Amino acid sequence: MFRWGQEEADAASRVILSGSLFRIESKYNEVANFENELKQKMGAAHGLCLNSGTAAITAGLAALGVGPGDEVIVPAYTFIATAGAVLTLGAIPVICEVDATLTMDPDDVERKVSKYTKAIIPVDIMGFPCNMDRLLALSKKHGFAIVEDACQADGGSYKGKRLGTFGEVGAYSFNWFKIISAGEGGALVTSDLGVYERAIIFHDIGSNFWPYAQPITSPSFNGRNYRVSEVTGAILREQLKRLDGILSDLRRVKKTIMNAVSDVVGFAPSNDIEGDCAITLPFQFDTVEAAINFEKGIKGNRPVNTGKHVYNFWPNVMEKRGGHCDAANPYLNPVNKGLNMDFGPDSCPRSLDFLSRTVYMGMHPDWDDAVIAEKIELIRKACG
Numbered sequence: 001m002f003r004w005g006q007e008e009a010d011a012a013s014r015v016i017l018s019g020s021l022f023r024i025e026s027k028y029n030e031v032a033n034f035e036n037e038l039k040q041k042m043g044a045a046h047g048l049c050l051n052s053g054t055a056a057i058t059a060g061l062a063a064l065g066v067g068p069g070d071e072v073i074v075p076a077y078t079f080i081a082t083a084g085a086v087l088t089l090g091a092i093p094v095i096c097e098v099d100a101t102l103t104m105d106p107d108d109v110e111r112k113v114s115k116y117t118k119a120i121i122p123v124d125i126m127g128f129p130c131n132m133d134r135l136l137a138l139s140k141k142h143g144f145a146i147v148e149d150a151c152q153a154d155g156g157s158y159k160g161k162r163l164g165t166f167g168e169v170g171a172y173s174f175n176w177f178k179i180i181s182a183g184e185g186g187a188l189v190t191s192d193l194g195v196y197e198r199a200i201i202f203h204d205i206g207s208n209f210w211p212y213a214q215p216i217t218s219p220s221f222n223g224r225n226y227r228v229s230e231v232t233g234a235i236l237r238e239q240l241k242r243l244d245g246i247l248s249d250l251r252r253v254k255k256t257i258m259n260a261v262s263d264v265v266g267f268a269p270s271n272d273i274e275g276d277c278a279i280t281l282p283f284q285f286d287t288v289e290a291a292i293n294f295e296k297g298i299k300g301n302r303p304v305n306t307g308k309h310v311y312n313f314w315p316n317v318m319e320k321r322g323g324h325c326d327a328a329n330p331y332l333n334p335v336n337k338g339l340n341m342d343f344g345p346d347s348c349p350r351s352l353d354f355l356s357r358t359v360y361m362g363m364h365p366d367w368d369d370a371v372i373a374e375k376i377e378l379i380r381k382a383c384g
């Protein structure tokens, strides 16, 4: 969360004082309005607000029919929730390498595709856009679906098109650490009406009974409850108004710093620097030693140490504890026999290498010229 203030407080209090906090038959239709505004901003036909990014990914996969017997390819560098959503549905996450951009390596996706691959989940980690041209071509060639995890990339784009709108489904997170936030929250977008309807059904076990604005014609099945309240919807509408301003200020800050230090230090390559959300400046070095020295100099951090964002820290996958009991553990389900599930801490050495040679400096959209100048000096000093 970068910007937050009176507008969010006023919106929340308007809803609270209305006494109308349930999204169905509400006085102000805050959630439904947010969904409309989100889909318009992103350029998708449908939007659905859920209570987390994890719920959005899970509902997207469920809407595509992912379940036991399926493999879903996820990158080695992402939050544990990306792989966890696959396991929640009884399917098996297949981990692929990230390349120097720190996003899914299309070459490794191609190596890992099998007859069981139902979907892949490219992740625009730290707001860095994935190579969607290559991944879309692979999807066409191999016939798998794409669920984009844009949870860390609200509003970013690739070649002028918003992240989250390339595949069958795109997922966003609005938890407290994201570009826009309501404390917790998430959304999915899709341009497929059937997927949208099934996502509504999955996210609301009561969808048979409530009069959704979108009449649901798809056959119902057992859902969950991932609904949000009108307070969340009202806050997110205000946050969405701020989104493009936040992104353009972040990009200005990042560009200014990059231009001022590019003669002394190198950066991780980007699949689209214009569409990058610019929340982070990733420096990349030839050796781990050089990265560690620079990390100390700028008091930055190396993504290899970000714990649950790196595959070797995911106990649900590393220890094959994919369910709350043995019978619900996809790794023990006979239907999944023969699927690619042998992943250990050393499975993705190239990813670990890139992550250990990269150093992050976080950006902020409200840094003024003086702060930017300090950061530039710090970086130049750290380069010796």
Ligand SMILES: Cc1ncc(COP(=O)(O)O)c(C=O)c1O
Pocket (backbone or CB within 6 Å): 051, 052, 053, 054, 055, 078, 079, 081, 082, 123, 125, 149, 151, 152, 173, 174, 175, 185, 186
């Ligand atoms: C890449 C990624 N995917 C999914 C999620 C899950 O989002 P949420 O915390 O809203 O469930 C996160 C959240 O940190 C994330 O960073």
